[in-house]
Amino acid sequence: xxxxxxxxxxxxxxxxxxxxxxxxxxxxxxxxxxxxxxxxxxxxxxxxxxxxxxxxxxxxxxxxxxxxxxxxxxxxxxxxxxxxxxxxxxxxxxxxxxxxxxxxxxxxxxxxxxxxxxxxxxxxxxxxxxxxxxxxxxxxxxxxxxxxxxxxxxxxxxxxxxxxxxxxxxxxxxxxxxxxxxxxxxxxxxxxxxxxxxxxxxxxxxxxxxxxxxxxxxxxxxxxxxxxxxxxxxxxxxxxxxxxxxxxxxxxxxxxxxxxxxxxxxxxxxxxxxxxxxxxxxxxxxxxxxxxxxxxxxxxxxxxxxxxxxxxxxxxxxxxxxxxxxxxxxxxxxxxxxxxxxxxxxxxxxxxxxxxxxxxxxxxxxxxxxxxxxxxxxxxxxxxx
Amino acid sequence: xxxxxxxxxxxxxxxxxxxxxxxxxxxxxxxxxxxxxxxxxxxxxxxxxxxxxxxxxxxxxxxxxxxxxxxxxxxxxxxxxxxxxxxxxxxxxxxxxxxxxxxxxxxxxxxxxxxxxxxxxxxxxxxxxxxxxxxxxxxxxxxxxxxxxxxxxxxxxxxxxxxxxxxxxxxxxxxxxxxxxxxxxxxxxxxxxxxxxxxxxxxxxxxxxxxxxxxxxxxxxxxxxxxxxxxxxxxxxxxxxxxxxxxxxxxxxxx
Numbered sequence: 001x002x003x004x005x006x007x008x009x010x011x012x013x014x015x016x017x018x019x020x021x022x023x024x025x026x027x028x029x030x031x032x033x034x035x036x037x038x039x040x041x042x043x044x045x046x047x048x049x050x051x052x053x054x055x056x057x058x059x060x061x062x063x064x065x066x067x068x069x070x071x072x073x074x075x076x077x078x079x080x081x082x083x084x085x086x087x088x089x090x091x092x093x094x095x096x097x098x099x100x101x102x103x104x105x106x107x108x109x110x111x112x113x114x115x116x117x118x119x120x121x122x123x124x125x126x127x128x129x130x131x132x133x134x135x136x137x138x139x140x141x142x143x144x145x146x147x148x149x150x151x152x153x154x155x156x157x158x159x160x161x162x163x164x165x166x167x168x169x170x171x172x173x174x175x176x177x178x179x180x181x182x183x184x185x186x187x188x189x190x191x192x193x194x195x196x197x198x199x200x201x202x203x204x205x206x207x208x209x210x211x212x213x214x215x216x217x218x219x220x221x222x223x224x225x226x227x228x229x230x231x232x233x234x235x236x237x238x239x240x241x242x243x244x245x246x247x248x249x250x251x252x253x254x255x256x257x258x259x260x261x262x263x264x265x266x267x268x269x270x271x272x273x274x275x276x277x278x279x280x281x282x283x284x285x286x287x288x289x290x291x292x293x294x295x296x297x298x299x300x301x302x303x304x305x306x307x308x309x310x311x312x313x314x315x316x317x318x319x320x321x322x323x324x325x326x327x328x329x330x331x332x333x334x335x336x337x338x339x340x341x342x343x344x345x346x347x348x349x350x351x352x353x354x355x356x357x358x359x360x361x362x363x364x365x366x367x368x369x370x371x372x373x374x375x376x377x378x379x380x381x382x383x384x385x
Numbered sequence: 386x387x388x389x390x391x392x393x394x395x396x397x398x399x400x401x402x403x404x405x406x407x408x409x410x411x412x413x414x415x416x417x418x419x420x421x422x423x424x425x426x427x428x429x430x431x432x433x434x435x436x437x438x439x440x441x442x443x444x445x446x447x448x449x450x451x452x453x454x455x456x457x458x459x460x461x462x463x464x465x466x467x468x469x470x471x472x473x474x475x476x477x478x479x480x481x482x483x484x485x486x487x488x489x490x491x492x493x494x495x496x497x498x499x500x501x502x503x504x505x506x507x508x509x510x511x512x513x514x515x516x517x518x519x520x521x522x523x524x525x526x527x528x529x530x531x532x533x534x535x536x537x538x539x540x541x542x543x544x545x546x547x548x549x550x551x552x553x554x555x556x557x558x559x560x561x562x563x564x565x566x567x568x569x570x571x572x573x574x575x576x577x578x579x580x581x582x583x584x585x586x587x588x589x590x591x592x593x594x595x596x597x598x599x600x601x602x603x604x605x606x607x608x609x610x611x612x613x614x615x616x617x618x619x620x621x622x623x624x625x626x627x628x629x630x631x632x633x634x635x636x637x638x639x640x
Contacts, residue, residue, distance in 0.1 A: 334438070335475050336475050336477050338437060338438065338459060338475075339471070339474070339475040339477070340477075340485075340489075341458070341459040341460040341463065342435055342459055342460075342463055342468070342469050342471075343460075343463055343468075343485075343488075343489035343492065343493075343541065343545065344460050344463035344464045344489055344492035344493040344545070345460055345463075345488055345489060345492045346460050346492065347458070347460065349488070349492070350460070353480055353485075353488065354477070354479075354480070356479065356480075357477060357478065357479025357480040357524075358478075358479055359479070360478075360479035360480070361478055361479050361524075
């Protein structure tokens with residue numbers, strides 16, 4: 001039996017401020033609009049069923065010793081209200097932005113909270129995949145990296161996925177924080193919606209590495225705010241679509257302060273009858289002097305029916321900056337194909353090698369070897385098979 | 386044995402006939418050289434033997450070891466033992482040299498070449514050709530200098546061990562040291578089962594690789610053949626004089 005938002009919140013023993021926020025969001029969502037591109041991902045609200053909440057710090061022992069917190073979001077809301085109340089869907093992803101965000105907050109089923117204390121550095125990547133229940137539709141991760149911290153995170157989808165899948169990730173970086181985020185998006189859901197928004201304080205540095213290898217229709221959205229002076233962000237994304245998939249990637253980096261730097265690199269393979277759209281924006285605000293914004297997007301179409309489209313956008317208010325974009329949509333290069341064939345490699349294998357080679361330079365930048373292999377294996381199964 | 390009879394070839398893009406009734410036979414174990422002025426169809430010939438989709442045979446036949454190549458796919462020809470060292474080797478980002486060569490060897494061999502055997506041989510050949518260690522993990526020809534690319538072609542030849550290697554201006558753009566290394570590679574391959582067709586503008590490389598036969602191509606045909614001395618003679622007197630001597634009516638591009 002499905003519960004109401006209020007009953008669900010009570011069953012979790014959520015703090016009252018969060019319950020109230022959820023109820024308000026639920027009430028207000030009907031007065032909010034759903035932007036046109038999001039309509040396909042405005043899922044029906046999921047059934048809410050009671051779940052047991054683990055209230056422990058789930059970080060491995062060695063990370064706990066450094067003061068790192070990895071917790072169920074609902075448990076953390078009780079324990080660290082001061083960190084969560086003002087940040088959860090208030091800064092990086094704002095719940096009032098649209099009906100879909102409000103509904104996500106109201107019906108949030110599973111969430112994780114990660115806190116990295118000041119000046120803590122961790123060499124190995126921290127796997128945060130298990131902080132959320134992958135079977136749930138509405139999932140959320142809130143990550144706070146305090147000033148001077150230096151960490152990287154890995155998130156991998158599991159095989160079990162709901163029909164509709166949504167994960168919203170908020171990453172907040174304090175002054176001089178240095179964060180890398182590796183994301184292997186590989187759901188089998190009919191529709192997948194991923195959001196990663198980040199907010200950077202002074203001299204903070206964020207690099208995201210995203211492999212968008214979902215099997216169903218998907219939408220990846222990332223909006224990075226370079227709010228602090230001297231902050232910088234890099235988005236590195238590789239994507240694969242095949243069969244009848246529809247894929248939209250919308251990435252945006254906003255330079256809001258002086259000396260900020262944003263770079264978006266994206267490469268995708270579009271096979272069979274699938275369609276991929278890259279909608280890429282670099283925005284430099286008037287205050288952001290001495291800044292740079294660049295984007296490089298390339299799509300490789302493998303069949304006459306596959307469609308690739310790139311919309312590069314630069315919005316420049318300050319002219320004391322360096323900005324550029326490069327975009328191309330093309331097929332396998334016949335000269336390269338011929339070269340491989342002259343060495344005895346058959347046409348099918350040659351095409352596969354070139355297709356994989358198209359993504360390899362970007363996948364090799366993913367410092368996490370297991371993610372690299374994960375992506376390359378999936379690519380081989382789907383393209384070579 | 387490579388046998389070409391009355392070959393006519395056109396460039397698909399322009400429909401222009403560039404090879405006009407060419408005959409050529411290269412028996413196993415022999416190194417033949419084709420020299421000739423610019424624009425005479427030397428590169429077209431080499432690419433046609435390999436089956437480049439840019440050219441079409443309109444008449445005549447090419448056969449190798451008794452098998453007709455005319456309608457055979459490029460990769461099939463390679464598996465038959467043909468190899469081409471390109472004038473302008475293609476750069477391919479994302480494919481490492483080492484992976485490429487291993488894939489090529491596996492494609493051509495009857496059974497897969499083990500990683501250990503492969504690495505041993507690669508090590509030996511790289512040493513032989515004086516190629517830097519960092520080479521293996523670099524992407525295929527990407528950012529290579531002209532000389533490095535040509536050396537890479539020779540390395541591939543030595544790894545794949547074809548029966549016939551067509552080397553298209555393998556000597557152009559090489560300094561003396563690189564030319565010596567490339568020549569050393571070709572000479573190392575020479576035996577009863579290996580033959581080669583070297584296409585060149587200059588007889589420079591012939592100081593290091595002694596050819597069995599020298600052919601001169603003009604106007605899309607082989608107009609005369611001889612031994613090493615023919616190349617020397619050409620070097621001294623030039624193509625125009627030879628043409629007039631033979632009474633051929635072709636216009637030289639650079640005239």
